[in-house]
Amino acid sequence: MAAKAGEFTIPLAKMSIKPVPGRVDSKGIVSSIFLSLAMIGLLQFAERLDTFFFGGLFPVAGRIISITMIGLGTMLYGLVGGIIVADINPLIATATGTSPIAPFWLLTNAAQAVCAWLVGARFKNVISWPCVVAYTVAASVVLVAMYIPLHVFYFKMPWQKMLNLYAFQTLLSIPVPAIFLRGLLGVIRNAGFVEE
Amino acid sequence: MPILSVRNLTFTYPGVTEPALAGVSFDVERGECLAIFGAAKSTLCLCLAGAIPHLISGQMEGEVIVDGLLTRAVRLPELATKVGMVLQDPENTLFNITVGGDVVFGMENLGVPRDEMAARMEEAMTLVGLAGFHARMSHELSGGQKQRASVAAVLAMRPSILILDEPTRELDPLGTEEVFGLLARLKERGTTIVIVENDPDHVAPLADRMLLLRHGRVEVLAPPREFYARVRDDPKIRFPQVTELYLALQGRAALPGRIPITLEEGIETLGPLYRRVCH
Amino acid sequence: MARLLYTFALEGRSWVTRLHPMTMATLVLSVAIVAFSTLHLGVLGATLLVLLLFMVVGRLPTRTTLAPMVLILPLCFFITLIQTLARPEGIVASWNLLGREITISAVGFILGLRITLRVVLLAMILTIFFTVVHPAKFTKALCDLRVPFKYAYSFTLALRFLPLMLEELATIKNAQQSRGYDIDQVNPFLRVFRIFPLMVPLVLIALRRASTIALALDLRAFDARPDRTFFVDVNRGPLDLGLRAVGLSAAAVVLIAAIAGWL
Numbered sequence A: 001m002a003a004k005a006g007e008f009t010i011p012l013a014k015m016s017i018k019p020v021p022g023r024v025d026s027k028g029i030v031s032s033i034f035l036s037l038a039m040i041g042l043l044q045f046a047e048r049l050d051t052f053f054f055g056g057l058f059p060v061a062g063r064i065i066s067i068t069m070i071g072l073g074t075m076l077y078g079l080v081g082g083i084i085v086a087d088i089n090p091l092i093a094t095a096t097g098t099s100p101i102a103p104f105w106l107l108t109n110a111a112q113a114v115c116a117w118l119v120g121a122r123f124k125n126v127i128s129w130p131c132v133v134a135y136t137v138a139a140s141v142v143l144v145a146m147y148i149p150l151h152v153f154y155f156k157m158p159w160q161k162m163l164n165l166y167a168f169q170t171l172l173s174i175p176v177p178a179i180f181l182r183g184l185l186g187v188i189r190n191a192g193f194v195e196e
Numbered sequence B: 001m002p003i004l005s006v007r008n009l010t011f012t013y014p015g016v017t018e019p020a021l022a023g024v025s026f027d028v029e030r031g032e033c034l035a036i037f038g039a040a041k042s043t044l045c046l047c048l049a050g051a052i053p054h055l056i057s058g059q060m061e062g063e064v065i066v067d068g069l070l071t072r073a074v075r076l077p078e079l080a081t082k083v084g085m086v087l088q089d090p091e092n093t094l095f096n097i098t099v100g101g102d103v104v105f106g107m108e109n110l111g112v113p114r115d116e117m118a119a120r121m122e123e124a125m126t127l128v129g130l131a132g133f134h135a136r137m138s139h140e141l142s143g144g145q146k147q148r149a150s151v152a153a154v155l156a157m158r159p160s161i162l163i164l165d166e167p168t169r170e171l172d173p174l175g176t177e178e179v180f181g182l183l184a185r186l187k188e189r190g191t192t193i194v195i196v197e198n199d200p201d202h203v204a205p206l207a208d209r210m211l212l213l214r215h216g217r218v219e220v221l222a223p224p225r226e227f228y229a230r231v232r233d234d235p236k237i238r239f240p241q242v243t244e245l246y247l248a249l250q251g252r253a254a255l256p257g258r259i260p261i262t263l264e265e266g267i268e269t270l271g272p273l274y275r276r277v278c279h
Numbered sequence C: 001m002a003r004l005l006y007t008f009a010l011e012g013r014s015w016v017t018r019l020h021p022m023t024m025a026t027l028v029l030s031v032a033i034v035a036f037s038t039l040h041l042g043v044l045g046a047t048l049l050v051l052l053l054f055m056v057v058g059r060l061p062t063r064t065t066l067a068p069m070v071l072i073l074p075l076c077f078f079i080t081l082i083q084t085l086a087r088p089e090g091i092v093a094s095w096n097l098l099g100r101e102i103t104i105s106a107v108g109f110i111l112g113l114r115i116t117l118r119v120v121l122l123a124m125i126l127t128i129f130f131t132v133v134h135p136a137k138f139t140k141a142l143c144d145l146r147v148p149f150k151y152a153y154s155f156t157l158a159l160r161f162l163p164l165m166l167e168e169l170a171t172i173k174n175a176q177q178s179r180g181y182d183i184d185q186v187n188p189f190l191r192v193f194r195i196f197p198l199m200v201p202l203v204l205i206a207l208r209r210a211s212t213i214a215l216a217l218d219l220r221a222f223d224a225r226p227d228r229t230f231f232v233d234v235n236r237g238p239l240d241l242g243l244r245a246v247g248l249s250a251a252a253v254v255l256i257a258a259i260a261g262w263l
Helices: A026-052 A061-095 A102-120 A129-154 A159-173 A175-190 B041-049 B076-080 B099-110 B114-127 B143-155 B173-189 B200-206 B224-230 B241-250 B263-278 C007-011 C021-037 C041-057 C062-086 C106-132 C135-144 C154-178 C196-219 C238-259
Strands: B004-012 B021-028 B033-038 B059-066 B083-086 B161-165 B192-196 B209-214 B217-222 C091-097 C100-105
Touching: A026 A061, A026 C154, A026 C196, A061 A102, A061 A129, A061 A159, A061 A175, A061 C106, A061 C154, A102 A129, A129 A159, A129 A175, A159 A175, A175 C196, B004 B041, B021 B041, B021 B059, B021 B209, B021 B217, B033 B041, B033 B200, B041 B059, B041 B083, B041 B161, B041 B192, B076 B083, B076 B099, B076 C196, B083 B143, B099 B114, B099 B143, B114 B143, B114 B173, B143 B161, B143 B173, B173 B192, B173 B200, B192 B200, B200 B241, B209 B224, B217 B224, B224 B241, B241 B263, C007 C106, C021 C041, C021 C106, C021 C135, C021 C238, C041 C106, C062 C100, C062 C106, C100 C106, C135 C154, C154 C196
Parallel strands: B033 B192, B033 B209, B083 B161, B161 B192
Antiparallel strands: B004 B021, B004 B059, B209 B217, C091 C100
């Protein structure tokens, strides 16, 4: 079914019109892996800020990048692609010794992919502000919800005293990734990577 | 019977009205080396390898028959046993961490038994001059070594035809020499080669015939000397230096012999003229 | 970037590199169960000693394996600090600062150290896992567990191309620098907000390269058949079974003891 100009369901998915599993051919899988590697590279620039925020307990910069890139992967390649972007990252970060606590992010990253999938499925055009903002809001809220058990059960933190920090994280992780993601999707479309 | 037959091949990319290939027809005999020049040469290579139409969308008409198999009618894995393709950038064709892992990768995908894999890996790596490199990490190799490893990975699958799309584009002169040295050895063994390459000094001595594509059609298909004679006025074609010199002098001096395409032939043909003029 | 951990596994000089990947995975699981079950200092300390002993006996490269631990030091510091300042019990000192009461809790401090030990254990066992396990064997082991090859292979593919992508990023950074955009001059705490000029070209390069690599994979019959063969061999020996049994038994004992309230 040909899409009208400016209207897409999943922009790059040629193999499957359904967001689940999405595009799971070689191109979909390899592209997802490469987006994950790009994410690892970009996270270098997040390191200083996140170390300042309690050694990575309340990542801000890393969250901005992960929400952006995982959202990008899911919206381009579907749920499986998004999960590849999300979960290859922590595994590689651990395997290359760049972040030994990265495995904690396996679930939290996968949750972002699920958010992107659920939100993207409700919009005809994912390359739009309503879609990306809805996704970043959903991802930010879900991440706070997931980090509370992590902080409480694993790190034994008094979560009630952390509310200001959660609020600060959420405040930044909604608008900034939305701007980045919308920009990236637009650039990718204009660069001709979109397939009908 | 030719090992490769192309019959009225026409291909148009999606969203484009002008076809990239229009009615291309030619044959390649077993053991022959065909060099391709002009526009849409990579598209032609992708058609020969079966990537078009299996992986790349567009409108394809006509036939490509590789060692008896019609490319559009068989699955790509089956074609992989008949035709192996080496791409421009070797970084994009070495997927595994070690060289050995890359050489066996294709065989693993095809279900080759483990014992046979070891023998074929050894054979392929010796042929490309990388014997003993199987444990080396792919990203540590030089450009020429990487491209040779890519060729080994393809040869291990024992294809009937080897297609190379600008294999030395990303390489330095040393790497280029290594790759063309390898191709010369493969040709001596009787491997059928189809090559796209912009380096005329290396390609001309290797090729049995040369094909020029213009506006999607075959404009010239001839052995190298005849090819260069026919395209001598084409500004877009690069010539081997000795050929260029010979053709430039041809109108101004009585030159004996046939068009040289190697340095040795150039010395033999132009040497007497040089000695007459300079002494 | 740290030396790639798996180079030790590729060298294959130690007996630990011949262990089945699932044996190492079982040990990871066992340590995780112990770490999550209890914060008993003795148990965690003993587990740490066992891991260090494993490293010595297995002749693991100490420097390469322990170097990543340095990266979790800030996290450990903040965990301990937060616990020390936030716990209401065991207060040993308090004072008033700008109208707010600041307390120092000895109980919190000890708790912080225990949680630090828990984090160190998990980080260490995972680092050991990736040091010891050959990526190709890991892929084979996953396929033996019926994970489709195209997904199991993702990890190897990612490891292979990570250095390349980091090089591409460095090239992009230099190119943008020559155009007047220098992220190194930006305040380190604000860099992520100015990252778009690096992000866009990196993503485009990633997608372009991925297209070519996917084509090359398909031309080599990638995922052609479900019964593909493997050149690497992963065999389970008596040592594998023994280590799995010991690991899981120890984890079960600790878990039961923790549930019963003995720890």
